[in-house]
Amino acid sequence: MLQTYTLKMPQAVFGGENSLDQITTVLKQRNVKRAAIFTDKGILATGLFSLPEEAVKAAGADYYILSDIPAEPSYEAVQNIVDEYKKSGADIIIAVGGGSVLDAAKLASVLVTDEYGVKELLDNPLLAKKCVPTILIPTTAGTGAEVTPNAIVAVPEKELKVGIVNDHMIADYVVLDARMVKNLPxxxxxxxxxxxxxxxxxxxxxxxxxxxxxxxxxxxxxxxxxxxxxxxxxxxxxxxxxxxxxxxxxxxxxxxxxxxxxxxxxxxxxxxxxxxxxxxxxxxxxxxxxxxxxxxxxxxxxxxxxxxxxxxxxxxxxxxxxxxxxxxxxxxxxxxxxxxxxxxxxxxxxxxxxxxxxxxxxxxxxxxxxxxxxxxxxxxxxxxxxx
Ligand SMILES: NC(=O)c1ccc[n+]([C@@H]2O[C@H](COP(=O)([O-])OP(=O)(O)OC[C@H]3O[C@@H](n4cnc5c(N)ncnc54)[C@H](O)[C@@H]3O)[C@@H](O)[C@H]2O)c1
Ligand SMILES: [Zn+2]
Missing domain, CATH: 1.20.1090.10 (Dehydroquinate synthase-like - alpha domain)
Incomplete structure (x- = not known):
């Protein structure tokens, strides 16, 4: 018997040399005024961040950096960054990092609301709806989080990690630029x-x-x-x-x-x-x-x-x-x-x-x-x- 199966994908995936330049084009096309850039302290320390930052600057967009994301964050740590994001007034999310950063950004993109937060999605992941578009730039190779509808958070009280799955978390754009993984330890x-x-x-x-x-x-x-x-x-x-x-x-x-x-x-x-x-x-x-x-x-x-x-x-x-x-x-x-x-x-x-x-x-x-x-x-x- 034939089953049904589905392939869900981002709007565009940019790969190859200097593919980060495509960010400038996307921001201009979408007339983005202010971007929120999610990353973490480890990435900032490598200097890698300057590459996507230059691409955002070239589009003439203002930007806000959110970098307080621990590796493999708990749902509470992600909620804190989501709350910070909600105050940013940004009209697009750009995430530069490994799975931890990408997952936090994906959750933020569906949680611009005071009605529910990450904790509620643990029980009912389908509550979430996409509120803001995302550009995901992986710096590890990797979790594949740039293309999945999943976000994984730690739940300390259960001593477990839990996957939240919702198609609204699939990225709008993905950038696979080899420079981002060049010096991966x-x-x-x-x-x-x-x-x-x-x-x-x-x-x-x-x-x-x-x-x-x-x-x-x-x-x-x-x-x-x-x-x-x-x-x-x-x-x-x-x-x-x-x-x-x-x-x-x-x-x-x-x-x-x-x-x-x-x-x-x-x-x-x-x-x-x-x-x-x-x-x-x-x-x-x-x-x-x-x-x-x-x-x-x-x-x-x-x-x-x-x-x-x-x-x-x-x-x-x-x-x-x-x-x-x-x-x-x-x-x-x-x-x-x-x-x-x-x-x-x-x-x-x-x-x-x-x-x-x-x-x-x-x-x-x-x-x-x-x-x-x-x-x-x-x-x-x-x-x-x-x-
Ligand atoms: N959403 C999904 O589909 C999916 C799939 C698999 C795993 N995950 C989740 O992803 C998380 C793990 O992500 P990860 O393995 O990519 O690691 P990570 O994002 O936790 O990063 C680990 C460390 O590597 C550093 N780092 C990342 N890129 C670097 C670079 N280019 N150069 C130097 N340092 C760098 C970070 O600063 C961090 O300190 C887990 O929470 C896991 O559960 C999600
Ligand atoms: Zn995995």
């Missing part, structure tokens, strides 16, 4: 790159996978396998960095059309309770969960192998061998990029196991996408494996 590049890898492989093996998401997920996976190591370890590998930026965007597109699965579901409590960076917690869980999933998605992992293995002497013959190659490749990447492979260095005590299982099992929004059903016993075994 290795640690951030590695964690965010493996996050994109998780998006691609999870979306490709998701119950929600469909021809639209497959196209983007497979292309993203192929690009990431080829370029992630050079992009993270070789400061001069501009081509590889550019490819990672595009791959992260495609993987975000795959999320929009499909959905992530048990890797992201079980990773949310690790971010919520222990503040482990999103990309790192996914990297720790990625190979164990894919190995657990493999018997239920060997066919798909075999297709991924046929598409993404470019080794001259292809040795895997059966679907099982091909699936194993993909999982081994993921493990090798995580090791080569020196990302932790267990929770040991984060001081997570064994006594927390049951709490983790309970919290992970609450993320039903993503667990339902997993081809292999996940029972509390399965979650316990997976967490035990990484403790």
């Amino acid at each position: 290795m640690k951030i590049a590695a964690a965010t790159g493996v996050d994109a890898l998780a998006h691609a492989i999870e979306c490709y093996t998701s119950n929600k996978a469909n021809p639209f998401s497959d196209t983007f997920a497979l292309e993203a996976l192929d690009l990431i396998f080829q370029h992630i190591v050079a992009a993270c370890t070789d400061p001069s590998a501009m081509e590889a960095k550019n490819k990672m930026q595009i791959a992260a965007f495609y993987a975000g597109f795959a999320i929009t059309a499909s959905g992530t699965t048990a890797v992201h579901a079980l990773s949310y409590p690790l971010g919520g309770k222990y503040h482990i960076a999103h990309g790192v917690s996914n990297a720790i869980l990625l190979a164990p969960v894919m190995r657990f999933n493999a018997p239920y998605c060997e066919d798909r992992l075999a297709i991924a192998y046929d598409r993404c293995c470019h080794e001259e002497k292809k040795e895997a013959i059966t679907d099982k061998e091909k699936a194993e190659w993909i999982i081994k490749k993921i493990e090798d990447i995580v090791k080569e990029l020196e990302i932790p492979t267990s929770l040991k260095e984060f001081g997570v005590p064994k006594e927390d196991l049951e709490g983790l299982v309970e919290a992970g099992m609450q993320v039903t929004r993503l667990l339902v996408n997993n081809r292999r059903p996940v029972t509390p016993e399965d979650a316990r075994n997976l967490y035990l494996e990484i403790l």
Whole structure:
């Protein structure tokens, strides 16, 4: 039986050399008088901010900077920045940053109201309506947040991270300018790159996978396998960095059309309770969960192998061998990029196991996408494996 599936996308995506210049054109076309630019202290410290700032100045627009956004913010921290934004009188939002900044900006774009705030969206995400257009400029490669309708916030009282999903948060414009990821520190590049890898492989093996998401997920996976190591370890590998930026965007597109699965579901409590960076917690869980999933998605992992293995002497013959190659490749990447492979260095005590299982099992929004059903016993075994 044919399913229905949808591809939702921004009005325009600008990529390639000097694509930040397009901001000037957009602001002029839209006759923007005042822009609110969301960013964070880390980006300001790099000096990167001056590039989009110049483009805004060239349009003759006035602007207001909001930079008080912590990494992986709580819903309360985002509400504070939304309240500050509401006073700015800006007629467009420009966001320059990683997923944390982009998600905060996306929430602000649908919350110019006193009737409800971020807290209310946690329970009822569909309340929100787009109030102001957005231009999203990712500086990590990456979460894909520039193209998804999702915004993720920490909920401290639940010790969990929660995704708010609403199509009104899809960006109006996206700018993928390679200069923004040129000097990404290795640690951030590695964690965010493996996050994109998780998006691609999870979306490709998701119950929600469909021809639209497959196209983007497979292309993203192929690009990431080829370029992630050079992009993270070789400061001069501009081509590889550019490819990672595009791959992260495609993987975000795959999320929009499909959905992530048990890797992201079980990773949310690790971010919520222990503040482990999103990309790192996914990297720790990625190979164990894919190995657990493999018997239920060997066919798909075999297709991924046929598409993404470019080794001259292809040795895997059966679907099982091909699936194993993909999982081994993921493990090798995580090791080569020196990302932790267990929770040991984060001081997570064994006594927390049951709490983790309970919290992970609450993320039903993503667990339902997993081809292999996940029972509390399965979650316990997976967490035990990484403790
Ligand atoms: N909306 C979505 O679809 C989606 C998808 C995945 C993850 N997320 C969320 O995104 C957040 C994580 O985003 P992230 O991994 O991009 O990291 P981040 O935005 O939290 O940034 C991490 C750190 O990197 C610094 N940084 C960013 N770009 C830099 C650059 N070019 N040079 C130097 N430093 C730089 C930042 O200042 C910050 O200190 C999490 O909250 C996660 O849950 C959202
Ligand atoms: Zn992610």
